[in-house]
Amino acid sequence: MIAGVCCLGIWCSWNLAREDFLFRQDTAESIRSAIRLAPDAWEYSMHLAQLDGSHARELLETSLRLNPYNAQAAIELGLQYEADGENARAENMLLQAFAVDHTYLPRWSLANFYLRRDNMPAFWSWARRAAEMPADDMGALFELCWRVSPDPARIADAILNDKPELLRQYLDFLLGKNELRAAGAIAPRLIRSGALETDRPLLFSVVDRLVTANDAGGASALWHELIRRHWVVADETAPNNADFQRDPLPVSFDWALSSYPGLHSWPGSSGLETEFSGEEPESCTIAEQPCR
Numbered sequence: 001m002i003a004g005v006c007c008l009g010i011w012c013s014w015n016l017a018r019e020d021f022l023f024r025q026d027t028a029e030s031i032r033s034a035i036r037l038a039p040d041a042w043e044y045s046m047h048l049a050q051l052d053g054s055h056a057r058e059l060l061e062t063s064l065r066l067n068p069y070n071a072q073a074a075i076e077l078g079l080q081y082e083a084d085g086e087n088a089r090a091e092n093m094l095l096q097a098f099a100v101d102h103t104y105l106p107r108w109s110l111a112n113f114y115l116r117r118d119n120m121p122a123f124w125s126w127a128r129r130a131a132e133m134p135a136d137d138m139g140a141l142f143e144l145c146w147r148v149s150p151d152p153a154r155i156a157d158a159i160l161n162d163k164p165e166l167l168r169q170y171l172d173f174l175l176g177k178n179e180l181r182a183a184g185a186i187a188p189r190l191i192r193s194g195a196l197e198t199d200r201p202l203l204f205s206v207v208d209r210l211v212t213a214n215d216a217g218g219a220s221a222l223w224h225e226l227i228r229r230h231w232v233v234a235d236e237t238a239p240n241n242a243d244f245q246r247d248p249l250p251v252s253f254d255w256a257l258s259s260y261p262g263l264h265s266w267p268g269s270s271g272l273e274t275e276f277s278g279e280e281p282e283s284c285t286i287a288e289q290p291c292r
Contacts, residue, residue, distance in 0.1 A: 043063070049076065078097065082113065091113065102133070103133060104133045146177075152177075172202070184222055190203065224236060258284060258285050
């Protein structure tokens with residue numbers, strides 16, 4: 001009896017090892033062999049669907065039958081149905097994916113589906129729900145919204161919330177689109193909900209871009225908001241930090257100390273101190289600060 005149990009255990013262990021070996025070969029034929037050894041392994045059927053496009057639909061159906069909570073299989077099966085023109089079945093399958101998985105991917109997939117179906121109310125609804133659970137890279141969602149309406153204010157009104165991970169990604173998106181006025185309008189929301197150490201460099205970059213674009217009003221408004229919210233220790237005079245009582249901040253509204261061979265400047269006990277070695281250019285700027 002004991003010998004029989006031992007033999008059974010050895011056979012099961014060998015069988016599991018063989019399944020795993022075949023699966024890791026990652027060919028259509030090896031995974032089919034793994035399925036023959038373990039027909040209830042839903043992940044095998046799902047992976048084979050990626051390698052065998054001609055049978056992808058039935059393989060995904062099998063995987064989903066074996067594991068009804070497999071949202072990824074439901075999404076991929078929904079896309080298969082849509083490609084075959086079965087839009088109602090595709091919609092139901094994507095909604096099924098969301099029913100078992102409330103993370104970002106099912107929401108994003110539904111937003112895409114409704115955009116392709118030209119159902120704008122449903123698109124904006126699911127885009128907003130996708131934004132409620134931001135992923136590490138929201139650029140694709142913002143691009144999708146931009147295709148529908150290249151209006152930063154409308155996108156903000158439709159999908160934006162006060163989650164800092166979403167706001168900072170939207171600011172990056174706006175800077176990439178050179179939508180600087182819109183970035184200046186969104187930036188104070190990040191100040192209210194974000195984290196100083198994480199988000200201040202991004203907000204400084206918004207200030208710098210606004211200065212470069214000659215939007216003095218927008219840059220100044222954001223700078224004063226940073227001061228008011230104590231994200232920077234700075235005065236509101238012009239020039240800022242006039243007596244060089246601290247090191248300049250890495251932003252346009254503070255001093256930029258020039259660096260040339262033979263010239264070195266730093267805030268000292270008596271203000272700005274500069275050392276010349278004799279190798280500096282005949283004409284050079286020591287420090288400068290934009291007017292506000």
